[in-house]
Each structure stands twice: as C-alpha cells, then as structure tokens.
Amino acid sequence: MSKADFVRVMFNDISHKYDLLNDVLSVGTHRLWKRSFVKRILAQRPGTALDCATGTGDIAFQLKAGIPGEVVGIDFSEKMIDHALERAKTASQKVSFRVADIMNLPFPDKAFDVSSISFGIRNVENLDKGLSELGRVSKAVYILEFGQPKSKLFSRLYFSLLRLYVPLFGLISKRGDAYEYLIASSEKFPSDQKFLEIFRRNTNFKTYGSIPVFGGIAYIYFAKD
Ligand SMILES: C[S@@+](CC[C@H](N)C(=O)[O-])C[C@H]1O[C@@H](n2cnc3c(N)ncnc32)[C@H](O)[C@@H]1O
Incomplete structure (x- = not known):
C-alpha cells in the first residue's frame, strides 16, 4: 500500500x-494554534482562499469569517469531506468543500490569494510536489505543522510524554497505528530552517518565514511576495 493510500484510509x-x-489529545490547544494561524493569514487581507487537507473544515470556516470572496476546502479523504459538508449545512460561513488531492490540485495557476494547510503537509506522499502545487495555485502560502522543539531537553520530554499518552487514543479510535503514525511522522518531519529550505526550493516567492508555536512543538511557515 502506498503512503497516500495508507493516509487516506486511516483518515x-x-x-x-x-x-x-x-480536542482530547491536544487538551484543546489545537484550537488556539489554529486561531493564531488564521489571524496571521487574515492580517494579509486575502480576498479568496484555498484550505488544503481541510479535514472537517476548521481552518476553512475560520478563514471565511474574515474573507469576502470564495473560500474552498479540499481533502482527499471522502469521509472527512462528508463531515465538513455536514458542518457546512448549519455553519454561518459559506465554504465550498470538495474531494481533491494536493498532489494534483484541480485549479489554475494563482487562482487564490492564499492557500493554507494545517497539520496536513506532513502527510503528503511527495513533499516537494505538494509544496509546489500549493505555490502554483496561490499568491501566498501558509502552513501550520508539527515539528521538533528547539530545546533538546524539552524535545525529549515532549516526545516521551507523547509516547505514553497518545496510544490510549488509538485504542478509542480503533486505529492504534494512526496515533503511532502521528508520533513517528512528527518526530522526523523537517522543521524550522530545514523545512524552509525545502519550501524555498519548491516555490517561488520573495519572502519566507518560520514562527515557532509553543517552543517548536509546531511551526507556522509562510511564503509571500
Ligand atoms: C491531521 S488532518 C488535518 C485536518 C485539518 N486541516 C486540521 O487541522 O484539523 C490531515 C488531513 O490531511 C489530509 N490529506 C493528507 N494527504 C492529502 C493529500 N495528498 N491531498 C489532500 N488531503 C490530504 C487527510 O485526509 C486529513 O484529512
């Protein structure tokens, strides 16, 4: 099974x-991180947005609250999109959701003012291709993703705690491997300057930046002109 198939079936x-x-796993903190991520995007005053790997649509709905034009959410998991569509029925923000793969985005070049991806880029089968697709369809790219804390001591403590705590949730979800995957993929995913190097190599913007969240457990990356 390819990584893409494994990830899609798992989600x-x-x-x-x-x-x-x-909510349980992050003790609610994912909401704060997402809010701060969206705030940074909205500060750029985009008129349209594409939220990739949207899942159940958290970022897309929050973006739409501050964006006058079209906001689209895509994900390659049909069931995640079903949940996003279910939420859209009662949401005050009008977002369009559709099934699509980041590896081959069905949009023309620079179709959106901004593209975003929250806790999704780590999962794409080919990081280079995923980043180049995000850069192709938009005039700015914002990414929120797990990384490794800057302090070695904090990093060791954090991943040890995660290894104790996270498998319990695998039991609840009946997909223990999903949460093992979460730890393994976060522990080795390139973060901070290493990620920026890959980001620069695959896109063509003037300005790039990396902002650590909670000591580097996660990072916000951006690329814009
Ligand atoms: C951890 S969830 C993040 C969901 C949401 N963005 C959030 O922050 O809550 C990762 C999502 O990435 C999606 N995904 C992974 N690879 C993808 C790809 N190549 N194309 C589209 N979606 C993908 C998965 O289906 C899953 O819904």
Whole structure:
C-alpha cells in the first residue's frame, strides 16, 4: 500500500472521531494554534482562499469569517469531506468543500490569494510536489505543522510524554497505528530552517518565514511576495 493510500484510509477510518480526539489529545490547544494561524493569514487581507487537507473544515470556516470572496476546502479523504459538508449545512460561513488531492490540485495557476494547510503537509506522499502545487495555485502560502522543539531537553520530554499518552487514543479510535503514525511522522518531519529550505526550493516567492508555536512543538511557515 502506498503512503497516500495508507493516509487516506486511516483518515476515512477515524473521521467520525477526529474532532473529539483532536480536542482530547491536544487538551484543546489545537484550537488556539489554529486561531493564531488564521489571524496571521487574515492580517494579509486575502480576498479568496484555498484550505488544503481541510479535514472537517476548521481552518476553512475560520478563514471565511474574515474573507469576502470564495473560500474552498479540499481533502482527499471522502469521509472527512462528508463531515465538513455536514458542518457546512448549519455553519454561518459559506465554504465550498470538495474531494481533491494536493498532489494534483484541480485549479489554475494563482487562482487564490492564499492557500493554507494545517497539520496536513506532513502527510503528503511527495513533499516537494505538494509544496509546489500549493505555490502554483496561490499568491501566498501558509502552513501550520508539527515539528521538533528547539530545546533538546524539552524535545525529549515532549516526545516521551507523547509516547505514553497518545496510544490510549488509538485504542478509542480503533486505529492504534494512526496515533503511532502521528508520533513517528512528527518526530522526523523537517522543521524550522530545514523545512524552509525545502519550501524555498519548491516555490517561488520573495519572502519566507518560520514562527515557532509553543517552543517548536509546531511551526507556522509562510511564503509571500
Ligand atoms: C491531521 S488532518 C488535518 C485536518 C485539518 N486541516 C486540521 O487541522 O484539523 C490531515 C488531513 O490531511 C489530509 N490529506 C493528507 N494527504 C492529502 C493529500 N495528498 N491531498 C489532500 N488531503 C490530504 C487527510 O485526509 C486529513 O484529512
């Protein structure tokens, strides 16, 4: 099974508990991180946005609250999109959701003022291609992703705690491997300057930046002109 198939099936399988598990697993902090991520994007005053790997649509709905034009959310997990569409029925913000793969985005060049991706880029099968697609379809790219804390001591403590705590949630979701995957993929995913180097190599913007969140457990990356 390819990494893409593994990831898609896994997110289909946990989609019904995804929002609940996010809240429990992060003790609610994912909401604060997402809010701060969206605030930075909205400060650029984009007129349109594409939220990739949107999951159940958290970022897309928050973006739409501050964006006058079209906001689109895409994900390659059909079940995650089903949940986003279900939320859209009662949401005050009008967002369009559709199934699509980041590796081959069905949009013309520079179709959106901004593209965003929150806790998704780590999962794409080919990071170079994923980043180049995000850069192709938009005039600015914002990424929120797990990384490794800057302090070695904090990093060791954080990943040890995660290894103790996270498998419990695998039991609840009946996909223990999903949460093992979360730790393994976060522990080795390039972060901060290493990520920026890859980001620069695959896109063509004037300004790049990296902002650590909570000591580097996660990072906000951006690229814009
Ligand atoms: C951890 S969830 C993040 C969901 C949401 N952005 C959030 O922050 O809560 C990762 C999402 O990435 C999606 N994903 C992974 N690879 C993808 C790809 N190549 N194309 C589209 N979606 C993808 C998965 O289906 C999953 O919904």
